[in-house]
Amino acid sequence: MTIRTIARLGHPVLINPATVVESPGDPELQQLIDDMIETMATADGIGLAAPQVHESRRVIVARRIVERPERHSSDVIVLLNPILTPLGDEMIEAFEGCLSIPDLRGYVPRYRRVAFRGFDRQGHPLIGEAEDLFARILQHEVDHLDGILFPMRMPDLRHLALAEELPHLRDWMEEQRGRS
Numbered sequence: 757m758t759i760r761t762i763a764r765l766g767h768p769v770l771i772n773p774a775t776v777v778e779s780p781g782d783p784e785l786q787q788l789i790d791d792m793i794e795t796m797a798t799a800d801g802i803g804l805a806a807p808q809v810h811e812s813r814r815v816i817v818a819r820r821i822v823e824r825p826e827r828h829s830s831d832v833i834v835l836l837n838p839i840l841t842p843l844g845d846e847m848i849e850a851f852e853g854c855l856s857i858p859d860l861r862g863y864v865p866r867y868r869r870v871a872f873r874g875f876d877r878q879g880h881p882l883i884g885e886a887e888d889l890f891a892r893i894l895q896h897e898v899d900h901l902d903g904i905l906f907p908m909r910m911p912d913l914r915h916l917a918l919a920e921e922l923p924h925l926r927d928w929m930e931e932q933r934g935r936s
């Protein structure tokens with residue numbers, strides 16, 4: 757496995773739509789997937805899309821995070837050609853970041869629950885449902901495949917912060933809420 761270089765904000769690979777994966781059995785694709793998992797882990801990320809390692813293909817890896825009182829678990833899911841469908845219209849706003857936009861955090865609305873479908877790394881159909889943080893990760897990563905970065909999803913760009921200033925912005929947002 758090789759740790760790949762992560763493309764950062766401004767690199768066109770991040771804003772070009774990625775192409776559909778046609779042959780999942782391809783050894784070179786398997787190598788890419790292994791490298792993406794390794795790169796995500798090394799960067800301490802919770803999701804990574806192939807364009808972020810300069811491969812404009814519809815491949816994502818994501819931590820399947822389940823937050824339940826009795827069970828907090830996470831494993832890595834690989835999805836080829838993923839398609840998401842919102843389940844309900846409930847949206848949650850939360851701060852998120854991106855390995856391609858280091859040190860920045862933005863307040864982004866995402867669907868609370870989504871259904872996903874695509875293919876696993878062997879090319880077998882894979883379907884499931886996601887909620888809360890896992891749903892947010894999937895929406896963020898699938899956006900990467902369409903050339904969309906999280907600031908493009910922000911309704912209010914005042915809610916963009918350097919990570920070290922985030923506590924101050926949170927305080928300010930609390931104050932604003934208190935006033936309304």
Ligand code: NI
Nearest residue numbers: 853854855856
């Ligand atoms: Ni990202």
